[in-house]
Amino acid sequence: MVQSMQETERKYEVPSSSDTSWLPPLDRVEGVTSVVDRSLEELDAVYYDTGDLRLSGSSATLRRRTGGSDAGWHLKLPLPGDSREEVQAALADAVPDALRDLALSRTRGAELTPVVRIRSTREVRELVDAEGAVLAELSIDAVRAESLRAQGRSAAWREMEVELAEDADPALLDAVEKRLREHGIARAQSSSKLARALDEMAPVPAGECDEAADLAPGSAGEQVLAYVREQIRVLTALDPAVRRDRPDSVHRMRVACRRLRSCLRSYRSVLDREVTDAIRGDLKWLAGELGAERDQEVLMERLTRGVKALPKELVLGPVSARLQAWNVARGSETHQRSLDALGSRRYLALLDSLAALGQQPPLRAKAGKAADKVMAKAVLKEFDRLAQRMAPALDLPPGPERDVALHQARKAAKKVRYAAEAARPTLGKPAKRLGKRVKAGQKVLGDHQDSVVARGTIRDLAVVAQTTNEGGFTWGVLYGEEQAVAHTREQELLTVWERASTPKLRKRLSR
Numbered sequence: 121m122v123q124s125m126q127e128t129e130r131k132y133e134v135p136s137s138s139d140t141s142w143l144p145p146l147d148r149v150e151g152v153t154s155v156v157d158r159s160l161e162e163l164d165a166v167y168y169d170t171g172d173l174r175l176s177g178s179s180a181t182l183r184r185r186t187g188g189s190d191a192g193w194h195l196k197l198p199l200p201g202d203s204r205e206e207v208q209a210a211l212a213d214a215v216p217d218a219l220r221d222l223a224l225s226r227t228r229g230a231e232l233t234p235v236v237r238i239r240s241t242r243e244v245r246e247l248v249d250a251e252g253a254v255l256a257e258l259s260i261d262a263v264r265a266e267s268l269r270a271q272g273r274s275a276a277w278r279e280m281e282v283e284l285a286e287d288a289d290p291a292l293l294d295a296v297e298k299r300l301r302e303h304g305i306a307r308a309q310s311s312s313k314l315a316r317a318l319d320e321m322a323p324v325p326a327g328e329c330d331e332a333a334d335l336a337p338g339s340a341g342e343q344v345l346a347y348v349r350e351q352i353r354v355l356t357a358l359d360p361a362v363r364r365d366r367p368d369s370v371h372r373m374r375v376a377c378r379r380l381r382s383c384l385r386s387y388r389s390v391l392d393r394e395v396t397d398a399i400r401g402d403l404k405w406l407a408g409e410l411g412a413e414r415d416q417e418v419l420m421e422r423l424t425r426g427v428k429a430l431p432k433e434l435v436l437g438p439v440s441a442r443l444q445a446w447n448v449a450r451g452s453e454t455h456q457r458s459l460d461a462l463g464s465r466r467y468l469a470l471l472d473s474l475a476a477l478g479q480q481p482p483l484r485a486k487a488g489k490a491a492d493k494v495m496a497k498a499v500l501k502e503f504d505r506l507a508q509r510m511a512p513a514l515d516l517p518p519g520p521e522r523d524v525a526l527h528q529a530r531k532a533a534k535k536v537r538y539a540a541e542a543a544r545p546t547l548g549k550p551a552k553r554l555g556k557r558v559k560a561g562q563k564v565l566g567d568h569q570d571s572v573v574a575r576g577t578i579r580d581l582a583v584v585a586q587t588t589n590e591g592g593f594t595w596g597v598l599y600g601e602e603q604a605v606a607h608t609r610e611q612e613l614l615t616v617w618e619r620a621s622t623p624k625l626r627k628r629l630s631r
Contacts, residue, residue: 122222144299151255160244181196225462226356229468235318236267238314348481370413377404387498426574434597506532526610530562533562
């Protein structure tokens with residue numbers, strides 16, 4: 121059993137003396153009326169990591185801590201800004217399986233072993249408002265770190281943390297920091313105790329380097345790799361959220377897969393396809409496994425919305441109950457499919473391949489060329505592929521053949537959009553404008569495809585309903601509504617496509 125919480129804190133460098141006369145009176149900070157001293161705490165934590173420090177290299181930490189009010193196993197995962205998610209499990213001798221799984225996208229299955237032992241004597245002060253509510257906790261730690269890999273290596277320092285209480289205004293951290301700066305107290309350079317301990321003791325050399333490739337500033341290779349590495353980071357970071365079925369996590373991870381696949385395809389002149397094609401194949405597989413769960417989410421939202429929009433007199437029989445039963449059965453099955461994928465050997469192999477791609481990219485000659493020319497050519501090439509699919513699709517009469525053709529055009533539109541997205545820092549407004557216009561077309565194509573899928577599901581549900589004498593009237597109404605939506609979207613596409621395919625925009629991109 122694990123539980124998680126978000127912590128928002130800032131660390132500061134403080135004098136090594138145990139005297140705290142340097143600490144300014146914080147009851148003068150706006151909103152704080154008093155500072156309450158609490159008893160001393162003795163904390164003892166052993167930090168675990170892989171042999172090449174994959175966790176700490178991704179700004180995550182795993183520790184087994186005794187002492188204090190929250191003894192147990194703690195996995196800390198980075199969040200934007202000053203926040204981190206802390207996932208806690210009960211105290212045990214070995215790393216809990218649940219935390220091992222949540223760290224898997226970072227460890228890539230490598231063994232977790234003790235790295236550093238950190239003991240702290242903590243002085244705690246609470247910043248309290250006029251009603252007695254705790255706004256933040258200030259702690260001053262006397263830290264002693266000991267390497268568990270390199271005998272005899274140790275370090276000691278003092279530091280201060282200011283951690284925001286749950287639901288407290290984040291602006292309080294800025295107000296406290298302003299007061300501290302006025303008294304010469306600066307932010308700590310290290311993001312965590314472990315990071316500082318590793319930096320001071322250097323028990324083992326760092327095993328990974330995200331900037332391994334030596335690329336000239338402004339080159340196509342630099343730009344493409346920056347985009348690739350960011351998508352790898354996003355995919356890795358989303359893994360724990362998908363495992364815990366967090367809202368929108370499957371969708372975002374699937375999009376990261378698509379962005380990577382598209383980038384590796386569009387910029388084959390920069391990254392050698394003999395290496396990247398296999399990675400693209402695995403990304404396609406992962407996106408497909410995640411897609412079952414995401415498609416179920418989208419379809420359920422659409423059908424539920426459709427039923428609610430109908431006048432009550434047109435909803436005959438247990439339509440909503442039928443929908444819920446179908447979703448429960450399918451939802452559990454599709455989520456398990458996602459979990460099975462994330463627990464598979466193929467996924468671990470993909471993570472290794474992505475790590476190698478970021479560290480030792482298979483660069484081609486054009487990686488060293490100026491980014492503007494190389495990337496503009498790639499974007500326009502993808503746009504031409506989209507045009508070759510869109511124009512014939514729009515000429516087809518409504519029906520299954522046109523539905524398939526428009527779906528293929530939608531896939532091509534995504535490739536254009538992601539290629540333009542990767543090129544935006546170099547090509548600027550023209551790439552941004554093209555991406556925006558293609559996204560508008562992709563949105564229309566997406567709603568059209570969702571209507572196609574929804575009609576198939578509605579028909580299936582209607583067949584089941586009839587076998588139990590529930591009647592099929594409402595399902596027929598829903599089917600007709602989706603047909604009307606598809607027709608409307610097909611008409612909209614003519615206008616959207618005309619706007620996206622202007623020669624003027626192509627000219628600006630090719631300059």
